[in-house]
Amino acid sequence: MSSKKTMLRRRTFLGAGLSAAVAGASIACGGGGRNGAWRFFTAAEAETVEAIAEQIVPADRDAGARQARVVAYIDIQLTRHFKRYQKAYRQGLAGVDRASRAKFGKRFAELAPEQQTEALIEVEENSREFFDLILAHTRQGFYGDPRHGGNHNRVSWKMVGLPFPPVRGRQHYEDQPKVG
Amino acid sequence: MALKHVNAVVVGAGAGGGVVAKELSTAGLTVAVLERGKWYSAADCRKDDLRNQRITVLGNAFGPDDERNPRVAVDERGEQIVYASEAAYSNNAACVGGGTFSYGAMAWRYLEKDFRMRSSYGAVAGSTLEDWPISYSDLEPYYEKAEWEMGVSGDDTGNIFKAPRQKPLPMPPLSANKEHLTLEPAARRLGLHPFYIPMLRNSVPYNGRRSCMRCRWCVGFACELSARTGTHNTVIPAALATGNCELRTNAMVREILLDGSGRAKGVSYYDAAGHLREQTADLVIVCGGAVESARLLLNTKHKLFPNGLGNRYDWVGRNLQSHTYPAAVGQFDFDTYDDVGPGASIAICDYNHGNPGFAGGGMLANEFIRLPYQFLSLTPAWVSRWGPEHKEFVRTAYKRTISVMGPVQEMPVFDARVQADPKVKDYWGIPVARLSGHKHPHTLEIARFMAGKAEAWLKEAGAAQTWRRPVSNALSGGQHQAGTCRMGNDPKTSVVDKDCRVHDVDNVYVIDASVHVTNGGFNPGLTILANAFRASNNLLQAWKGTRVRS
Ligand SMILES: Cc1cc2nc3c(=O)[nH]c(=O)nc-3n(C[C@H](O)[C@H](O)[C@H](O)COP(=O)(O)OP(=O)(O)OC[C@H]3O[C@@H](n4cnc5c(N)ncnc54)[C@H](O)[C@@H]3O)c2cc1C
Ligand code: SF4
Numbered sequence: 234m235s236s237k238k239t240m241l242r243r244r245t246f247l248g249a250g251l252s253a254a255v256a257g258a259s260i261a262c263g264g265g266g267r268n269g270a271w272r273f274f275t276a277a278e279a280e281t282v283e284a285i286a287e288q289i290v291p292a293d294r295d296a297g298a299r300q301a302r303v304v305a306y307i308d309i310q311l312t313r314h315f316k317r318y319q320k321a322y323r324q325g326l327a328g329v330d331r332a333s334r335a336k337f338g339k340r341f342a343e344l345a346p347e348q349q350t351e352a353l354i355e356v357e358e359n360s361r362e363f364f365d366l367i368l369a370h371t372r373q374g375f376y377g378d379p380r381h382g383g384n385h386n387r388v389s390w391k392m393v394g395l396p397f398p399p400v401r402g403r404q405h406y407e408d409q410p411k412v413g
Numbered sequence: 414m415a416l417k418h419v420n421a422v423v424v425g426a427g428a429g430g431g432v433v434a435k436e437l438s439t440a441g442l443t444v445a446v447l448e449r450g451k452w453y454s455a456a457d458c459r460k461d462d463l464r465n466q467r468i469t470v471l472g473n474a475f476g477p478d479d480e481r482n483p484r485v486a487v488d489e490r491g492e493q494i495v496y497a498s499e500a501a502y503s504n505n506a507a508c509v510g511g512g513t514f515s516y517g518a519m520a521w522r523y524l525e526k527d528f529r530m531r532s533s534y535g536a537v538a539g540s541t542l543e544d545w546p547i548s549y550s551d552l553e554p555y556y557e558k559a560e561w562e563m564g565v566s567g568d569d570t571g572n573i574f575k576a577p578r579q580k581p582l583p584m585p586p587l588s589a590n591k592e593h594l595t596l597e598p599a600a601r602r603l604g605l606h607p608f609y610i611p612m613l614r615n616s617v618p619y620n621g622r623r624s625c626m627r628c629r630w631c632v633g634f635a636c637e638l639s640a641r642t643g644t645h646n647t648v649i650p651a652a653l654a655t656g657n658c659e660l661r662t663n664a665m666v667r668e669i670l671l672d673g674s675g676r677a678k679g680v681s682y683y684d685a686a687g688h689l690r691e692q693t694a695d696l697v698i699v700c701g702g703a704v705e706s707a708r709l710l711l712n713t714k715h716k717l718f719p720n721g722l723g724n725r726y727d728w729v730g731r732n733l734q735s736h737t738y739p740a741a742v743g744q745f746d747f748d749t750y751d752d753v754g755p756g757a758s759i760a761i762c763d764y765n766h767g768n769p770g771f772a773g774g775g776m777l778a779n780e781f782i783r784l785p786y787q788f789l790s791l792t793p794a795w796v797s798r799w800g801p802e803h804k805e806f807v808r809t810a811y812k813r814t815i816s817v818m819g820p821v822q823e824m825p826v827f828d829a830r831v832q833a834d835p836k837v838k839d840y841w842g843i844p845v846a847r848l849s850g851h852k853h854p855h856t857l858e859i860a861r862f863m864a865g866k867a868e869a870w871l872k873e874a875g876a877a878q879t880w881r882r883p884v885s886n887a888l889s890g891g892q893h894q895a896g897t898c899r900m901g902n903d904p905k906t907s908v909v910d911k912d913c914r915v916h917d918v919d920n921v922y923v924i925d926a927s928v929h930v931t932n933g934g935f936n937p938g939l940t941i942l943a944n945a946f947r948a949s950n951n952l953l954q955a956w957k958g959t960r961v962r963s
Contacts, residue, residue, distance in 0.1 A: 289799040314471045373470055376786040377463040393785055393811035
C-alpha cells in the first residue's frame with residue numbers, strides 16, 4: 234500500500250478534518266448540556282429513559298447506554314425523524330413510572346438496578362409496543378453512528394473491535410487521532 | 414409553458430429507464446427523462462449506518478422522502494398509511510440511477526428454466542405461475558451487452574448450472590475475503606459448486622472508472638469511487654452526451670395524457686417548483702419500478718380505459734413479487750470478519766432448480782458486510798433481547814458470524830397487488846399506491862428448505878453454532894419488486910406484449926422490473942438492464958418516426 238510517509242501525511246490531514254466533524258457532533262449531542270434542557274424530554278423523563286436504556290445495554294467491562302448517551306440520541310430524534318413517536322414516549326414513560334410505583338413505591342429511575350430489571354420485564358410483557366420502540370431506539374443510539382447523538386466516543390464500535398474512525402475507504406489507521 | 418415535443422418521454426431514471434434513454438437517444442430519437450428524485454453523487458456517501466438505502470430507521474438516503482410520499486399497506490391489522498422508510502412501504506429508491514445507485518450490484522443472469530417456470534413445474538394451485546413469452550436465448554445477447562457495456566466482474570466458470578454464455582465476464586473477480594475462504598472448501602466437500610458472484614463493480618479500472626477499494630459501506634451507500642456500476646454512471650451520462658436527451662430531476666409524473674382515441678400524447682408532471690407541466694411525446698415509456706409503474710397506469714384514466722391504462726382485464730398491479738430471503742447464520746470460534754468489502758463474494762446455484770418436490774429454489778451466497786446496528790437482526794431466538802446476555806452476544810459474535818442467504822424465486826400470487834388508493838393522496842394530490850396480499854405458501858416451503866441448505870453449508874464450514882432466520886408470509890415487494898405489468902402474448906392475462914408495449918395502446922411501453930413474469934432465483938438487476946436493451950432494440954426496429962441523425 235502507501236509508504237509510511239504518505240500514511241503520516243494522510244493521518245495529519247484526516248485528523249484535522251475529523252476534529253471538525255467531532256466538534257460538530259458534540260454540539261449535536263449536547264442534549265442535557267445545552268442550557269440543561271432536553272429538546273423533548275423533561276428532566277425526569279430523560280432520567281427514566283437513561284435508566285431503561287442502561288438496563289437494555291448495561292455497562293460491564295465495556296461502556297453501557299448511559300456512557301454512550303443513548304438518551305441524547307432518542308431526545309434529538311424525537312424532534313426530528315421520530316416526531317411521530319412523541320406521544321408514545323410521553324405516555325409510555327408515564328406508564329413505566331406508574332408501574333414501578335405500584336410495584337416498588339418509587340419512580341423507575343430511583344429503583345435499585347435489580348428492581349429495574351424486574352420492573353422492565355413487566356413493561357416488556359404488558360406494554361410490548363412501547364417496550365419494542367424504546368428497545369429499537371436504544372439499540373440505534375448505542376450501536377448506530379455517533380453523528381446522531383448516541384454511541385458517544387464510538388464506544389460500541391470499540392466494543393466489537395471495528396477499526397474507526399470511518400475514514401474514506403479502507404485507509405484506516407490503528408490508533409485514535411487526538412481530537413479537540 | 415409548452416415544452417418542446419420529443420420523440421420519447423421516459424418516466425424514471427432507474428435501471429430500465431437509464432438504458433432506454435441511452436439506446437433511444439443514441440439512435441437519434443429525442444428523449445426527455447423525468448425522474449422524481451435527485452441526482453446524488455459520491456459526496457453523498459455519508460456512511461450513515463442508520464440512514465442509507467438498506468437501513469432506513471432515520472429515513473431513506475436516496476429517496477423517496479417520508480413527508481411527501483405515503484402509501485397505504487393492508488394486512489391483518491387492517492389498512493394503514495405507511496412512510497417511505499418503513500418496511501411495509503416496499504421501497505426501492507427514488508433518484509437518478511434508481512435502485513442501481515445504491516444497490517449491492519450482484520449481476521445475475523437468470524437460468525433457462527427461470528423463463529419457463531410453468532413448463533418446468535406445471536400449474537401451482539393459487540399461483541399465476543407462467544412462462545415468459547421470451548426465452549433465455551432471446552435475452553442472452555443483451556445480457557452480454559449489459560455485462561460488457563456497463564462492466565461486470567466475477568468468475569462463474571465454476572458454476573456448472575449457469576446458462577450458456579457466448580462471452581466470459583469482462584473483468585476478473587475481486588479477491589476472496591475471509592468469509593469466502595471459509596465457505597469455499599466446505600462447499601466443495603459437500604459436493605457443491607461455489608464460484609465468485611458476478612458483480613456490476615469494477616475489480617480493475619474499466620470504462621474510465623476506477624476499481625473498487627473494498628470499503629465497509631457499500632450496499633445502501635453511494636460509492637465514493639464510482640467503482641460500483643449503475644445507470645447513473647454509465648448509460649445515463651452516455652445518453653446526455655448524445656445531445657438528444659434531457660434529464661429533469663425532481664419531476665414527479667402524474668399521469669399519461671391520452672387523446673380522444675386513447676393514444677398517448679405525453680405525460681403531465683410536477684416540476685421541482687411544484688408546477689404542473691405537460692411533456693408531449695410520440696412515445697411514453699414507463700420505467701418507474703414495479704410499484705410506481707403500476708400506480709401510474711392505474712392513475713391514467715380515460716373513457717376507453719375507466720379502470721386505468723392497460724387494465725382492461727384487471728392485470729395491472731397484480732402479481733407483485735420480489736424474493737423471499739431464507740437465511741442461516743453460523744457463529745465460529747475464530748474471526749470471520751476481515752473488513753474487506755463489499756462482503757458478498759461466494760455463491761452456489763446448486764439449489765436453483767432440481768429440488769425434489771419444490772417448484773424452483775434460489776441461489777445461496779454469503780451476505781454483504783453487516784454494520785453493528787444491522788448485525789443485531791442476526792441475533793438468535795435463544796439470546797435474550799436485552800440486558801447483559803444480549804450485549805455479550807454482540808461483543809463475541811460480531812466478528813465471528815457468517816450469514817448465508819438467497820433469493821427464493823416466488824410463486825406469483827394474483828392477489829398480491831398494487832392499487833391506486835381511493836382516498837389517500839400524496840403531496841402532489843396524486844392517489845398513492847395501495848399494497849395488499851401475501852406470499853404463496855409454497856414460496857415459504859421452498860424458503861424453509863433453502864434455509865436448511867444454508868445451515869448445512871455453514872455447519873460444514875465449521876460453525877460452532879448455527880441458526881435460521883424466520884421468514885414471514887408478508888407481502889413481498891421492496892428492493893426486488895417486480896411482476897405488476899406482466900409480459901405475455903395474451904392480452905387477457907398480461908399487460909404488455911413481448912416487446913414491452915402495453916396491449917391496449919401502441920405508443921406506451923413499460924420497461925422495468927414490472928414486466929417480469931417470474932423473478933428468477935436471483936437479484937433482478939442485470940435482467941432488468943438486459944431486457945431494457947432488448948426492448949429498446951425492438952422498439953427502434955419498429956420505429957418509423959423522425960430521428961435527429963441518419
Ligand atoms: C439497497 C439495495 C440493494 C440492492 N441490491 C441489488 C443487487 O445486489 N443486485 C440486483 O440485481 N439488484 C439489487 N437491488 C435491486 C435493484 O436496484 C432493482 O431491482 C432495480 O433498480 C429496479 O429497476 P427498475 O428499473 O425496475 O426500477 P428503479 O431502478 O427503481 O427505477 C425507477 C425510477 O423511477 C422513478 N419514478 C417512479 N415513479 C415516478 C414518477 N411518477 N415520476 C418520475 N419518476 C418516477 C423512481 O424515482 C426511480 O428512480 C438492490 C436495491 C437496493 C435498494
Ligand atoms: S466496496 Fe467498492 S464498489 Fe462498494 S462502495 Fe466501496 S469502492 Fe464502491
